[in-house]
Amino acid sequence: MALVAGMRVGSRVLFRPWAWLPGAALGRKESAARGRVGARGFGSQRVLVEPDPAAGIAVMKLKSPPVNSLSLELLTEFVISLEKLENDKTFRGIILTSDCPGVFSAGLDLMEMCGKNPAHYAEYWKAVQELWLRLYLSNLVLIAAINGACPAGGCLISLTCDYRVLADNPKYVIGLNETLLGIVAPFWFKDTLVNTIGHRTSERALQLGILFPPAEALQVGMVDKVVPEDQVQSTALSVMAQWLSIPDHARQLTKNMMRKATADRLVKQRDSDIQNFVGFISRDSIQKSLQVYLGKLRQKKG
Numbered sequence: 693m694a695l696v697a698g699m700r701v702g703s704r705v706l707f708r709p710w711a712w713l714p715g716a717a718l719g720r721k722e723s724a725a726r727g728r729v730g731a732r733g734f735g736s737q738r739v740l741v742e743p744d745p746a747a748g749i750a751v752m753k754l755k756s757p758p759v760n761s762l763s764l765e766l767l768t769e770f771v772i773s774l775e776k777l778e779n780d781k782t783f784r785g786i787i788l789t790s791d792c793p794g795v796f797s798a799g800l801d802l803m804e805m806c807g808k809n810p811a812h813y814a815e816y817w818k819a820v821q822e823l824w825l826r827l828y829l830s831n832l833v834l835i836a837a838i839n840g841a842c843p844a845g846g847c848l849i850s851l852t853c854d855y856r857v858l859a860d861n862p863k864y865v866i867g868l869n870e871t872l873l874g875i876v877a878p879f880w881f882k883d884t885l886v887n888t889i890g891h892r893t894s895e896r897a898l899q900l901g902i903l904f905p906p907a908e909a910l911q912v913g914m915v916d917k918v919v920p921e922d923q924v925q926s927t928a929l930s931v932m933a934q935w936l937s938i939p940d941h942a943r944q945l946t947k948n949m950m951r952k953a954t955a956d957r958l959v960k961q962r963d964s965d966i967q968n969f970v971g972f973i974s975r976d977s978i979q980k981s982l983q984v985y986l987g988k989l990r991q992k993k994g
């Protein structure tokens with residue numbers, strides 16, 4: 693077996709890019725929870741996993757009502773479920789979707805970024821980085837079955853997937869809308885977007901914080917397919933079959949070749965990226981902007 697940049701070629705699991713990342717090791721309790729997935733469903737309170745070992749795939753459903761905002765708990769459970777599937781050679785692909793009606797994910801949990809202390813912000817941001825790195829460099833085929841609104845961090849998660857299917861509903865907008873909150877998408881959010889839709893479209897989308905409705909999302913390449921709502925899952929399954937028809941080693945090495953440089957940019961500066969985030973989010977002006985935004989979200993109802 694040849695070794696290519698730390699990847700063992702010839703076995704199914706080609707690379708575990710996070711194994712050497714600082715802070716990547718899981719605690720003892722979490723490690724004990726690992727193991728073979730088998731045919732029964734597993735998961736956690738916030739992440740349901742429905743395995744289909746015969747097909748070599750699993751459907752992973754985010755279930756953190758009301759809007760799948762990415763709390764520290766959800767991020768942690770997400771990473772654990774992902775690692776379980778990555779470590780089980782039965783699985784070659786994951787369909788990522790939501791169990792919350794009308795929302796894929798509302799993005800980062802604003803409550804994690806408001807009124808907390810710097811140590812909390814640092815811990816939170818490290819968890820956000822960790823999930824992105826694992827998803828972006830996953831060995832598995834990841835297909836996003838986007839069955840709801842998909843702003844900001846929700847969009848980022850979908851952009852780490854190899855293919856995005858979006859339900860055709862005008863409420864199901866997708867994009868990196870950070871500027872609308874008075875915050876700035878970090879460079880690795882931006883890089884992920886640029887790698888998907890190109891520089892000029894990203895520049896406009898990021899500055900204006902555009903949330904694209906389905907037809908426009910398809911037009912700019914933010915998603916790969918728009919289908920009627922009741923066909924999202926079946927379409928994701930047939931797209932998965934097409935991706936799984938490619939030999940794993942060739943596809944995985946190609947994915948790594950396309951994505952590694954982007955991931956490495958963050959890996960090389962994880963700590964300074966955390967410090968930037970903590971400094972930025974702790975500013976009074978940013979805290980005020982987030983409070984105003986949260987207030988507007990709450991008012992919407994009343």
Ligand SMILES: CC/C=C\C/C=C\C/C=C\CC/C=C/CC(=O)SCCNC(=O)CCNC(=O)[C@H](O)C(C)(C)COP(=O)(O)OP(=O)(O)OC[C@H]1O[C@@H](n2cnc3c(N)ncnc32)[C@H](O)[C@@H]1OP(=O)(O)O
Pocket residue numbers: 758759761794795797798799800801802803841843844845846869870873875876877878968969972973986989990992993
């Ligand atoms: C040079 C650069 C220098 C420095 C940069 C360094 C670092 C960068 C710094 C910061 C970057 C941080 C990046 C952040 C990315 C993000 O993801 S921020 C989150 C953005 N998300 C949104 O804007 C989505 C907001 N939500 C919505 O639009 C709607 O909720 C949604 C369309 C998703 C669903 O609508 P609906 O079904 O009608 O539900 P409600 O709006 O009624 O919401 C239900 C309750 O959920 C609460 N909620 C909604 N979203 C969030 C959230 N993201 N976090 C926490 N809570 C949320 C909402 O308030 C309702 O709560 P209530 O029931 O009223 O208590």
